[in-house]
Amino acid sequence: MSGLSIGQVAERTGLSVHTLRFYEREGLLAQPVRRGTAGHRVYNEGDVDWLGVCIRLRASGMPLTDIRRYTELVRAGQGNEAERLEVLRGHQERVLAQMHELNECLKLITHKVAIYEGRLGLRDNVPDCAP
Amino acid sequence: MSGLSIGQVAERTGLSVHTLRFYEREGLLAQPVRRGTAGHRVYNEGDVDWLGVCIRLRASGMPLTDIRRYTELVRAGQGNEAERLEVLRGHQERVLAQMHELNECLKLITHKVAIYEGRLGLRDNVPDCAP
DNA sequence: GTAGAAGCTAGAGCCGACTCTAGGTCAAAC
DNA sequence: GTTTGACCTAGAGTCGGCTCTAGCTTCTAC
Numbered sequence: 001m002s003g004l005s006i007g008q009v010a011e012r013t014g015l016s017v018h019t020l021r022f023y024e025r026e027g028l029l030a031q032p033v034r035r036g037t038a039g040h041r042v043y044n045e046g047d048v049d050w051l052g053v054c055i056r057l058r059a060s061g062m063p064l065t066d067i068r069r070y071t072e073l074v075r076a077g078q079g080n081e082a083e084r085l086e087v088l089r090g091h092q093e094r095v096l097a098q099m100h101e102l103n104e105c106l107k108l109i110t111h112k113v114a115i116y117e118g119r120l121g122l123r124d125n126v127p128d129c130a131p
Numbered sequence: 132m133s134g135l136s137i138g139q140v141a142e143r144t145g146l147s148v149h150t151l152r153f154y155e156r157e158g159l160l161a162q163p164v165r166r167g168t169a170g171h172r173v174y175n176e177g178d179v180d181w182l183g184v185c186i187r188l189r190a191s192g193m194p195l196t197d198i199r200r201y202t203e204l205v206r207a208g209q210g211n212e213a214e215r216l217e218v219l220r221g222h223q224e225r226v227l228a229q230m231h232e233l234n235e236c237l238k239l240i241t242h243k244v245a246i247y248e249g250r251l252g253l254r255d256n257v258p259d260c261a262p
Numbered sequence: 263g264t265a266g267a268a269g270c271t272a273g274a275g276c277c278g279a280c281t282c283t284a285g286g287t288c289a290a291a292c
Numbered sequence: 293g294t295t296t297g298a299c300c301t302a303g304a305g306t307c308g309g310c311t312c313t314a315g316c317t318t319c320t321a322c
Contacts, residue, residue, distance in 0.1 A: 007268065017269085018311055026309095038318050040269055053239065060236035064309070085247040092240045095233055102230050105191035108184065109223045116216040138298065148299085149281055157279095169288050171299055195279070 003036070004043040013051050020051075027068045028054050030075055060095050134167075135174040144182050151182075158199045159185050161206055191226050 010017045024033060024041075030050045036042040050071075057067050066087065073084045141148045155164060155172075161181045167173040181202075188198050197218065204215045 005268080006270095016311075019309090021270090022310065038269070039271095040318090056236045056239050058309095059232050081247045081250050085244060085251065088240050088244050088247070092237065092244065095237050095240065099230060099233050099237075101190050102226055102233070105187045106223065106226050106230075108187050109219050109226065113216060113219050113223060116212045116219070119212045120216065136298075137300095147281075150279090152300090153280065169299070170301095171288090189279095 004048065006041045006043070009043045009048060009051070012048055013055060015051070015055070023051070023054065026064055028064065028071055030071055057091070060091070061098060062091050062094075066091065135179065137172045137174070140174045140179060140182070143179055144186060146182070146186070154182070154185065157195055159195065159202055161202055188222070191222070192229060193222050193225075197222065 004012070006017050006020055009015075010020055013020075015023070020041075023029065028051075029047060031047070033047060034042045034044075054067055054071075057070075058064075070084065070087045073080045073087070135143070137148050137151055140146075141151055144151075146154070151172075154160065159182075160178060162178070164178060165173045165175075185198055185202075188201075189195075201215065201218045204211045204218070
């Protein structure tokens with residue numbers, strides 16, 4: 001079963017059809033997309049799932065080259081688990097670092113927000129001390 | 132006291148001298164940088180502090196245009212606290228959303244890492260079920 | 263049979279955020 | 293007195309990640 005057009009996949013994933021074709025050119029798909037009549041792409045559920053993974057990885061700041069590398073390892077099949085692990089662990093560390101950075105930023109913003117709320121009388125007892 | 136060359140500020144902030152000049156052109160500095168002999172920039176501690184804020188905001192994904200907008204409000208002086216608050220709250224929400232997204236990604240990665248560790252015999256009792 | 267929607271390819275264009283180059287000034291060290 | 297190093301400006305170049313265009317095919321509905 002299944003057999004989705006690029007338009008349907010765009011709708012499901014939230015990516016544009018342009019981006020879907022672009023991602024394919026960039027080698028982000030685990031398998032080459034099948035083609036139907038007139039050369040139209042035919043996606044299956046597995047493709048959509050894989051795209052979901054790619055979207056998550058992108059959203060967390062993994063560059064396309066790294067996603068491609070990981071995809072290639074998956075495509076190559078069993079035997080390279082150590083390398084896959086290396087890629088994932090590398091990204092995991094960057095994500096953790098990024099979360100830490102975001103936390104610091106959030107502290108700063110929350111601090112400033114409290115100050116402005118104080119100045120605007122939206123809060124009580126907030127000392128006024130910063131720009 | 133204070134009076135730092137662009138090179139010293141670069142060293143302190145971790146930004147390149149190119150980027151410091153670029154940020155200035157883009158209007159990210161709360162005050163115009165003073166100039167010393169031969170037109171060389173002379174930064175003070177306040178400039179460095181402000182740059183620190185900008186760096187945090189950038190690191191958390193705030194676009195330069197938004198940082199410029201906020202900088203302009205600060206530069207304009209008191210009376211626009213409501214607008215500053217709006218900018219900060221908007222970014223605060225985006226940061227929170229991003230942290231949520233990173234968390235989801237981290238779950239995914241951690242799950243996959245566990246699987247590969249299992250396959251590689253680095254862990255016990257991990258079911259093998261995903262690519 | 264023709265109009266419209268959806269798809270195709272190859273390649274150009276765009277945007278944000280830097281990053282670098284060319285050509286010049288100036289002060290201090292040798 | 294010249295070389296070295298840090299700075300200056302204006303403007304060009306780069307890179308990642310899309311996004312769009314042109315020109316074509318193919319299917320479906322009227």
